[in-house]
Amino acid sequence: RPWNLLSPHRSPLQSRHHNRDARTNSPAGRTSSASVRMAPTAAEQHTRKAVGLAARDASGHLSPLAITRRSTGDDDVVIKILYCGICHSDLHSIKNDWKNAKYPMVPGHEITGEVNEVGKNVTKFKTGDRVGVGCMVNSCQSCESCNKGFENLCLGIIPTYNLVDLDGTITYGGYSSMVVVHERFVVRFPDTIPLEKGAPLLCAGITVYSPMKYHGLNIPGMHLGVLGLGGLGHVAVKFGKAFGMKVTVISSSPGKKQEALERLGADAFIVGKNDEEMKVCKCFRSPIFSTQIGL
Numbered sequence: 637r638p639w640n641l642l643s644p645h646r647s648p649l650q651s652r653h654h655n656r657d658a659r660t661n662s663p664a665g666r667t668s669s670a671s672v673r674m675a676p677t678a679a680e681q682h683t684r685k686a687v688g689l690a691a692r693d694a695s696g697h698l699s700p701l702a703i704t705r706r707s708t709g710d711d712d713v714v715i716k717i718l719y720c721g722i723c724h725s726d727l728h729s730i731k732n733d734w735k736n737a738k739y740p741m742v743p744g745h746e747i748t749g750e751v752n753e754v755g756k757n758v759t760k761f762k763t764g765d766r767v768g769v770g771c772m773v774n775s776c777q778s779c780e781s782c783n784k785g786f787e788n789l790c791l792g793i794i795p796t797y798n799l800v801d802l803d804g805t806i807t808y809g810g811y812s813s814m815v816v817v818h819e820r821f822v823v824r825f826p827d828t829i830p831l832e833k834g835a836p837l838l839c840a841g842i843t844v845y846s847p848m849k850y851h852g853l854n855i856p857g858m859h860l861g862v863l864g865l866g867g868l869g870h871v872a873v874k875f876g877k878a879f880g881m882k883v884t885v886i887s888s889s890p891g892k893k894q895e896a897l898e899r900l901g902a903d904a905f906i907v908g909k910n911d912e913e914m915k916v917c918k919c920f921r922s923p924i925f926s927t928q929i930g931l
């Protein structure tokens with residue numbers, strides 16, 4: 637690609653030749669600025685046309701937006717997006733609840749799809765692979781956290797949307813037709829998991845799975861309490877049952893009992909507002925996985 641030679645990363649030799657040529661080719665008496673080609677801007681490198689669903693203000697309404705994605709870098713995976721989960725963070729973001737919205741905003745960080753193209757250094761994926769992308773699309777890739785595989789703790793993390801990317805552009809998320817992501821932040825999707833059903837695993841799933849695994853809440857036969865049966869809680873119940881645990885849901889919504897027991901397979905259900913049932917809860921000596929902030 638032509639801009640490789642003109643990028644800020646060009647070699648000193650290339651730089652000297654470039655400057656000399658610029659002087660040689662400049663007519664006498666004119667500045668050389670007209671003949672010096674500048675490094676391409678980030679916008680010029682975003683040559684791929686795509687379409688997204690964007691929030692343009694805090695109203696909560698989304699509408700189609702023509703966007704661009706960068707051309708394929710050496711480490712990039714180009715993904716045709718087929719499905720994207722809806723996380724409650726998306727709703728907070730588009731309504732500017734966190735006061736950091738950059739409009740127009742294309743939300744979505746539970747992306748599943750198919751690989752369309754890969755850069756020359758990519759080894760983990762090939763065209764046609766089923767893949768997913770979660771909450772982040774880049775990081776510094778060199779700090780202690782990144783080296784340990786905890787890129788989510790990196791101070792240079794680049795979330796999937798609404799943040800300034802390394803090239804200065806704003807990231808657009810998965811409510812769109814395609815995305816270009818460094819291979820490090822792409823995961824392979826097993827053939828046994830339907831893309832349309834597995835997409836929420838990319839945020840809600842890993843948010844629950846990671847602490848369950850690292851805190852030992854994955855032992856067959858162990859009792860587990862799950863506080864709250866929302867987007868995270870229902871995944872916690874399913875993971876708990878998949879690990880072979882005895883799962884009790886603690887919820888403030890009696891109406892969720894049937895869903896907890898019959899649809900998700902929980903073993904017991906306690907209404908968190910019911911004093912009698914909470915007496916039982918206070919006797920609960922097993923780990924409780926809280927999906928509620930502040931508890």
Ligand SMILES: [Zn+2]
Binds near residue numbers: 723725726745839840
């Ligand atoms: Zn999320």
Ligand SMILES: [Zn+2]
Binds near residue numbers: 790
């Ligand atoms: Zn880092």
